[in-house]
Amino acid sequence: MPYFSPLPSLTLFYSLHVTDTAPPILRIHCWCCNSHDWDFSIAPLAATYRVISFDLRGHGHSSAPPDLT
Structure with a gap:
C-alpha cells in the first residue's frame, strides 16, 4: 500500500492510477x-x-490524530 508521511505522526494512504500525460483528478471522500x-x-x-x-x-x-486513537 502506498503511503505519504509528511510528519512522523502523520501517514496518509493513497492510490494512484496513471495515464502518463493525462491531467490529474484528485478524489476526496466525504465524512x-x-x-x-x-x-x-x-x-x-x-x-x-x-x-x-x-x-x-x-x-x-x-x-488518526493522537487525540482520536
Whole structure:
C-alpha cells in the first residue's frame, strides 16, 4: 500500500492510477467514508486522467490524530 508521511505522526494512504500525460483528478471522500468509495469510477476515469484517491486523516488506512486513537 502506498503511503505519504509528511510528519512522523502523520501517514496518509493513497492510490494512484496513471495515464502518463493525462491531467490529474484528485478524489476526496466525504465524512465517514474512505478512498475506496471511488473504486467503481477509477477504471473509466483512468483511461483519460491520472486518478489520485486518498484517505483523509483518521479514515481508512490513514493514521488518526493522537487525540482520536
